[in-house]
Amino acid sequence: MIIHELAGKNLGKYRLVKLLGEGGMGAVYRAYQEDLEREVAVKVLSSSLVTQPDYVERFNREAKTAAALEHAHIVPIYDYGMQSVADGATLIYYVVMRLLTGGSLAERIAHRESTQRPFPSPAEISTIVQQLASALDYAHTRGVVHRDIKANNVMFDDQGTAFVVDFGIAKLLDATSNITGTGMTMGTPSYMAPEQWRGDDVGPASDQYALAVLVYALLTGRLPFEAETPFQMMHKHLNEQPTPLSLHRADLSPELEATLHKALAKEASGRFSRVRDFAEALQTAIHKEAPRQPTGFFVTPLPRPAPT
Numbered sequence: 001m002i003i004h005e006l007a008g009k010n011l012g013k014y015r016l017v018k019l020l021g022e023g024g025m026g027a028v029y030r031a032y033q034e035d036l037e038r039e040v041a042v043k044v045l046s047s048s049l050v051t052q053p054d055y056v057e058r059f060n061r062e063a064k065t066a067a068a069l070e071h072a073h074i075v076p077i078y079d080y081g082m083q084s085v086a087d088g089a090t091l092i093y094y095v096v097m098r099l100l101t102g103g104s105l106a107e108r109i110a111h112r113e114s115t116q117r118p119f120p121s122p123a124e125i126s127t128i129v130q131q132l133a134s135a136l137d138y139a140h141t142r143g144v145v146h147r148d149i150k151a152n153n154v155m156f157d158d159q160g161t162a163f164v165v166d167f168g169i170a171k172l173l174d175a176t177s178n179i180t181g182t183g184m185t186m187g188t189p190s191y192m193a194p195e196q197w198r199g200d201d202v203g204p205a206s207d208q209y210a211l212a213v214l215v216y217a218l219l220t221g222r223l224p225f226e227a228e229t230p231f232q233m234m235h236k237h238l239n240e241q242p243t244p245l246s247l248h249r250a251d252l253s254p255e256l257e258a259t260l261h262k263a264l265a266k267e268a269s270g271r272f273s274r275v276r277d278f279a280e281a282l283q284t285a286i287h288k289e290a291p292r293q294p295t296g297f298f299v300t301p302l303p304r305p306a307p308t
Contacts, residue, residue: 003022003026003027003044003045003046003092004019004022004027006019006027006029006044006085006092007019007029009085011031011042011044011081011083011092011094012079012081012083012094013033013034013035014031014032014033014040014042014079014094014096015031015032015033015034016029016030016031016042017029017030017031017032017039018030020041021104023152025045025046025166025169026043026044026045026046027043027044027046028041028042028043028044029041029042029043029044030099031096033096039099040078040096040097040098040099041096041097041098041099041100042094042095042096042097043094043095043097043166043169044092044093044094045059045092045093045094045095045169056082059080059082059093060080062168062169063077063080063095063168065144065167065168066095066144066167066168066169067080068142069138069139069142069144069167071134071135071138071139072131072134072135072161073131073132073134073135073161073162073163073164074135074138074139074163074164074167075097075098075100075155075163075164075165076097076098077095077096077097078096078097078098079095079096080093080094080095080096081093081094082094095169097165100155100156100157100163100165101157101158102155102156102157102158102159102160102161102301102302103155103156103302104151104152104153104154104155104156105151105152105154105155105156105162105214106150106151106152106154107302108156108297108298108302109151109217109218109221111302111303112221112297113221117295117297118295118297119218119219119220119221119249119295119297120218120295120297120298121292121293121294121295121297122219122252122256122286122289122292123286123289123291123292123294124294124295124297124298125215125218125219125286126279126282126283126286127298128154128162128298129211129215129278129279129282129283130279130283131161131162132149132154132162132164132211132275132279133211133275133276133278133279134276134279135163135164136149136164136204136207136208136211136275137204137274137275137276139164139167140204140207140274140275144167144168145202145203145204145206145207146164146166146167146207146210147196147202147206147207148166148169148188148191148210149164149191149207149210149211149214150188150190150191150210150214151214151217153165153166154214156298158301159299160298160299162298189230189233189234190213190223190225190226190233191209191210191213191214192206192210192233192237193205193206193209193210193237193268194209194237194238194266194267195268197234197237197238198238203268204274204275205268205269205271206268207275208263208271208272208274208275208278209263209264209268209271211263211275211278212224212260212263212264212278213264215260215263215282216242216245216260216264219245219248219249219252219256220245220248220249221248222243222248224242224243224260224264225237225240225242225243226243238266241261242260242261242264244257245257245260251290252289253285253288253289255284255285255288256282256285256286256289258285259278259281259282259284259285260282262278262281263278
């Protein structure tokens with residue numbers, strides 16, 4: 001059974017109602033939990049990635065670790081489990097989370113591009129970065145590194161509050177998927193820190209690097225490194241400096257560029273000590289910018305497809 005064809009099925013006590021989205025790591029459904037009479041989100045992990053004999057043990061370990069994270073800006077995990085479907089031919093692994101209805105950051109970026117809306121103001125970006133940084137620092141102090149910070153893994157509620165999702169998922173899939181086949185740590189090419197490309201140890205500074213890529217994209221609508229293939233992307237992250245902000249937006253200050261440049265340092269030791277320090281430096285640089293009108297980028301409701 002294909003994971004994007006599960007609408008109408010039950011996984012444990014959760015009735016999968018509607019497919020919300022899918023990607024390389026799995027599919028996400030809006031679901032209903034009858035015993036508590038609430039809507040939830042259920043992430044079904046891609047069965048094609050479940051190839052290792054110790055997967056069940058690792059799934060349980062990473063799910064428990066992620067579920068233990070309790071923070072205002074980390075989406076809470078309610079439950080997790082596995083279930084046989086298709087007459088026992090397929091084992092489905094799933095994680096149950098709070099349902100967030102404000103869309104993902106990736107959706108908001110795509111909506112801005114399609115409607116030609118203004119970029120979010122630097123102050124609006126700083127507010128969101130403060131929220132994400134507090135979540136990441138909280139996880140880091142508990143020995144948990146996200147490994148795959150990107151626009152798709154930042155979600156919003158209806159009030160525009162940001163949440164980090166998918167803690168533990170990238171680590172869970174490290175042993176089952178990579179880009180080059182050489183043991184590279186799992187991640188998303190555009191956001192991967194140099195140490196991830198090299199297959200070195202991944203730490204809090206790797207999440208900081210990815211968050212800096214995200215900030216760069218929010219400020220400019222572009223990525224600091226752009227390439228047509230993963231190999232070209234690897235070369236740029238390892239050997240080249242990011243395209244200067246001023247080439248995309250002349251109105252942004254040198255202080256803001258210097259802050260991003262430090263967070264995007266090639267060596268982890270050259271970055272800020274903590275993600276929170278990066279967020280605070282970003283806020284300080286932005287306070288020196290000329291005030292700009294808020295755009296409502298993070299709170300304006302996104303258009304939703306008509307019910308079918």
